[in-house]
Amino acid sequence: MxxxxxxxxxxxxxxxxxxxxxxxxxxxxxxxxxxxxxSEHCNISDWLRLEATVKASVYMVTFPFVTFITIIIITIVSQNSKLRKEVRYILLCHHLMCISSYCGLGVVFQGMRALLANSPVVLCWVVFGVQLSFGEGILFTLALMAVNTYLAICWPLTSVSFVESVKYKILAGTWIIIVFKNVCLFIIEGTKSTSVAVLRSEPLCPVTLNSIPSRAIAMVFLLLLLSIILISYFLIYQEGRRAGHFNRSNIKARKTVLIHLLQISLHVIPTLIFIGLGKMCGKFFSALNLVLFGVFAFAQCFNPLIYGLWNRELRSRLYYWMCCQFWCGHTMNDRGPV
Structure with a gap:
């Protein structure tokens, strides 16, 4: 047009x-x-339905995979009192639950669009808003994990008592910020529509937050969290070099930092491009959108493996848990199989 x-x-x-x-x-x-x-190559309805079909199919694969690993890691942490007290494992479990919830809501929302469910617009907004909140929770928990690691390495004596006293307050504040921001944006976008338009049924389940102010706020929010992550990792690297943790003999420490930064870039770069472009019609933009979504979905699948099972303590306990659970028929406690 x-x-x-x-x-x-x-x-x-x-x-x-x-x-x-x-x-x-x-x-x-x-x-x-x-x-x-x-007009022939830019039928927005056909493009949106094709995009929704592909995304729903990908989410149907990622959701069981991520949920399975999430359940295993949460079970291992919950059965060990030492792990339950450590903030990094609390943040990890919270992070994995955000990923699993995001993928599950992705199946619901994209399935509604692919099947032309003719759902009320307000229901589409609610499902999309909750999924968006969990998606922001993924990056927010990554930022909190990076800050917690920085405090544990650079301020080991003072960080333990401080983090233990404010950990749940920080998590609650995080969700208050995310929900408040999204509710305000939806209210601002919703004022442009009448009550009849909001309550009527739409087959393609439209969403809001595609205006220039909404995309600008989303990019600022994303860049702020990315800055926190990068600054934390830079300070961790500087402290590691000073203390000798990143010398030639300690390849695993350097490899861990590089893998984490690569994983974060797979989350952030596709999201920044997608937010910057917005919804644009055409073969090129639809193909680019699906490629970016594929990269983002790949990162979601491997987050539980990289941040969870890359941890040596969790990985060793996973081996014991699998042996006791599937072969011996026992359960685990703090001291081992019972």
Whole structure:
């Protein structure tokens, strides 16, 4: 439609002599061909349904995988009193629950769009808003995990008592910020629609938060969390070099930092590009959108493995848990199998 509007003035506002000239007729025919091509290849309804079908299929694969690993890690942590008291494992479990919930709500929301469920607009907004909140919770918990690691390494004597006293307050404050921001944005976007429009049923389940102010706020929010993560890892690296943790003999420490930064970039870069572009119609933008979503889904699948099972203590306890659970038929406590 934008391309049509671009060429319509060139056709309608020509002088009479120019309209009848051979060059003008040829130019009009080219403009009309472009209009027809744009309307043929830019059917937003078909594109959105195809995108929703692909995303729903990917979420149906990622959701069971992530949920299975999340349940295993939470079970291991909950059965050990030492692990339950450590803040990093509390944040890890919280992070994994955010990923699992995000993927599960992705199946619901994209399934509603792919199946043309004809759901009320307000229901679509609620499902999308909750999924968006869990998606922001993924990055927020990554930032908290990075800050907690920095405090544990650079301030080992004072960080334990401080973090233990404020850990649940910080988690509660995090969710208050996320929910408050999204509710305010939805209220601002919702004021542009009437009550009849909000309550009517739509087959493609439209969403809001695609305006320029909403995308700008989302990018600022994302860049703020990314800055916290990068600053924390930079300070961790500086302290590690000073203390000798990142020397040539300690390859695992350097590899851990690099893997974490790569994993975070797979979360952040596709999201920044997607927010910056917004919803644009066309084959190129639809293909780019699906590629970015594939990269983001790949990062979600491997987050439980990298931040959970990359941990040596969790990995060793997982081996004991699997042996006792599946082969011996026992359960685990703090001292081992019972």
């Amino acid at each position: 934008q391309e049509k509007e671009q060429y319509l003035p060139q056709i309608l506002f020509l002088k009479e002599g120019e309209r009848n000239s051979p060059f003008s007729c040829q130019r009009n025919q080219v403009a009309l061909k472009i209009m027809n091509l744009s």
